Amino acid sequence: MLTTSSPHRPEPLLRLDGVSTWYGRGSGRFRALHDVSLDVHTGQSLALVGKSGSGKSTLMHVLALLDRPDEGRLLVDGVDATRMSPRAIGRIRNQRFGFVFQQFFLVPDATVLDNVVLPLTIAGVPLVERRRRGMAVLEQLRLAEKKDNRATALSGGQKQRVVIARALVTEPDVVFADEPTGNLDSATGDLVADELFRLHRERGITLVLVTHDEDLAARCERHVVIRDGALGRPEVAA
């Protein structure tokens, strides 16, 4: 496996350069991230750990191009994303990023298959190809027979596997997972985590996890601890 901070690394996949963000305004204004610099390399598994309110989710949102930093730069393959158009940013999120959220964010009345292929639908992939790719991902996650079920009719573990299938259907470079096991019991959570790390190992997908679950964080190659919006210990090998 890759080791951290080798001098011969190629261009990092994601690079944060002196990023700060603020929330609120006036006297209630506070700094959520404080001058954070961080590189994420292709094929890494990275855990962002910290207490609730430490800014770890904000950091992930900035990395995932869901939030714009107020100061500093984010480079994607060396290109400054803070200067990109919303359309270009949308395209990167659609084609190169996959998202796994704690609250699942499934469309309640749509079928499992329709939920899984949503990123492809947004990208404008034709219907037949969407079905083919959607079914292929559902097979991998052993959800093929659930394809016509309503998303709401699934158990928590199944829902999260559908969400993982949706994150993978575009064959992304990076999967961002925000407390992926937070809403699951520990046995189901372990299964879901196994799934994520298997994909990371087998396909070389870069994994960025936000968690306060130490067991889950321990499975990542690299830890970044965030405390009060700043990086505590920059890099710790697993």
Add this chain to the structure above:
Amino acid sequence: MRTSDLVRAAVGNTLRSRVRTTLTVLALFVGAFTLTLTTALGAGVTDYVTRQVDQLGAQDVLVVTAAADSAPGPARYDPDTSTPSGAGAGPLPGAAAGGALTEADLEDLETVAGISDIEPVRTTAVDYVRVAGGDLDERYQLTIAPTASIARADLAAGEQLAAEGSAHEVLLPEEYVEPLGFADAEDALGTTVLVGVTDVLGEQHEVEAELVGITNPSLLGAGGGAGRALVEELAELQGAGVDQRPLYAVATARFDPSSDDAAVQQIKDAVADLGLSAQTVEDQLGLITTVIAGITGVLNAFAVVALVAAAFGIVNTLLMSVQERTREIGLMKALGMSGGRVFGLFSLEAAFLGLLGSVLGSVVAMAVGTGLNAVLAAGPLSALGGLDVLLFRPGSVLGVVGLIVAIAFLAGTLPARRAARQEPIDALRYE
């Protein structure tokens, strides 16, 4: 996102929340229903009146009468033109009643450029009509419209009067069919009838004529029509060889039907300079169509008020929908959907609501209207044959649907803009 997927998603979302969609569509339904009926009412009545007024003359005919005396008060007596009965009364009620036309007037008319075939219309006062060989008790009074020979009658059966020829032809209104002993209008055609006139010396004469057509009951007087040859014959008989001052109520003249408005106006001005008045069929139609347009305009205004209320309903429905689906919108934006496409999705949902409401509204309006036509034609309006009160034209129904879809789309732009502007991260955090 492909447009086809966008449309499918919009339709799916609309049908998902059934109660809300139904209530919103109901408001649009009322607007579409009303607007379809009022435009059909306008079209139906206008169509009927147009057919009625066609009876007054062909499109290329000018009806020339002596101009009305413009001075206020009673008209001064003039031994040359004044007639005891005011025979100059125009063919429409309310048309200018001036003097009569003299031979000199007709000669003057010949000098006007752009008109030809100037024909004085003689008036005859007919006593009665009866079937040849029938019972003398079965005689019925009849009036003959002076311009029938140049007009196009609104026929229930048979043919128009021939413009030329020496055959004696007559048209009778439908109400004469039964009293004269015919089974129906078709049965009456081709029969020889006798028209009775009394001459100036008090002697009664009968003239044979062929019944060529039966006319629908008319708004504009239920007179019969007589061909030119028959009118001449009747007028001769009535005169009884006594030398009369030739006075005519009306003269007709033809003009080039391709003339534009300016050319027609020029002719009218030239005729007016002679102290006469010329009217085209359109002029005679003018007042009636203005009144009808006014009435349908008011009715349409009510329908539009209903639609404006419905538009606010759409705004409200979609704002609630945007609020409710904040997380879904956030997800779609997080997964890379552009603001423009989100806007398109919600606008399409609004347009689809409009389409549902307007199609349902106009289909039901057409069904109700067709039933209503039958009921009205059999009941209160049976006296007006050939009248469909509600006339549904495909063009105007499509126009109503298009208008409502456009209104719905416009109403949808406000909520759609709100949805499109949502930041994905705010929407995902929203609880």
